[in-house]
Amino acid sequence: MKHSTNQQTRRGRGPARRIGRTLALVLPVVLVLSGTLAVTRVNWSGNASSSVLTASDAIDDAKGAAAVHRAPQDVLRDQLLAELQEENPGEVLTHLQQAVTERPSLAEHCVSIARALGKAAVRVYGPSKAQSYARPVCDTSFASGVAAVHS
Numbered sequence: 001m002k003h004s005t006n007q008q009t010r011r012g013r014g015p016a017r018r019i020g021r022t023l024a025l026v027l028p029v030v031l032v033l034s035g036t037l038a039v040t041r042v043n044w045s046g047n048a049s050s051s052v053l054t055a056s057d058a059i060d061d062a063k064g065a066a067a068v069h070r071a072p073q074d075v076l077r078d079q080l081l082a083e084l085q086e087e088n089p090g091e092v093l094t095h096l097q098q099a100v101t102e103r104p105s106l107a108e109h110c111v112s113i114a115r116a117l118g119k120a121a122v123r124v125y126g127p128s129k130a131q132s133y134a135r136p137v138c139d140t141s142f143a144s145g146v147a148a149v150h151s
Contacts, residue, residue, distance in 0.1 A: 072105070073109035076096075076099055077116055089121045096110065096113060110141070114142045115144060118147075121133065122149040127149065131147075
């Protein structure tokens with residue numbers, strides 16, 4: 001008689017045990033996926049006006065940019081060098097100063113960016129015209145960039 005009681009008890013736990021095991025396997029997967037999706041929806045840039053990054057955008061960006069992370073100073077330098085092709089160096093230097101004012105962490109890179117702009121300005125405008133745009137942005141590094149190419 002005791003034997004039949006044990007079988008009934010085991011059978012009674014069967015479906016509950018199966019459901020418990022299923023949940024134990026499925027629940028961590030669901031939690032990881034929902035956490036991953038939540039992280040991709042957070043605006044990590046700190047710029048309130050930028051759009052929210054979705055998982056598909058992250059995949060597209062990773063494919064398009066070869067998943068290379070560029071430092072902010074490198075991005076700024078490249079933007080300003082491209083801008084120098086369309087605008088005069090005075091306006092580009094103003095944009096450099098504004099960027100450093102808005103983002104003080106760029107101040108330590110201001111000298112190298114201004115020198116690069118000075119060198120590029122010589123290639124676009126020639127040494128005399130490029131020197132005429134020099135002004136005290138980042139300790140006159142623009143002027144030293146012009147002088148470095150000219151000498």
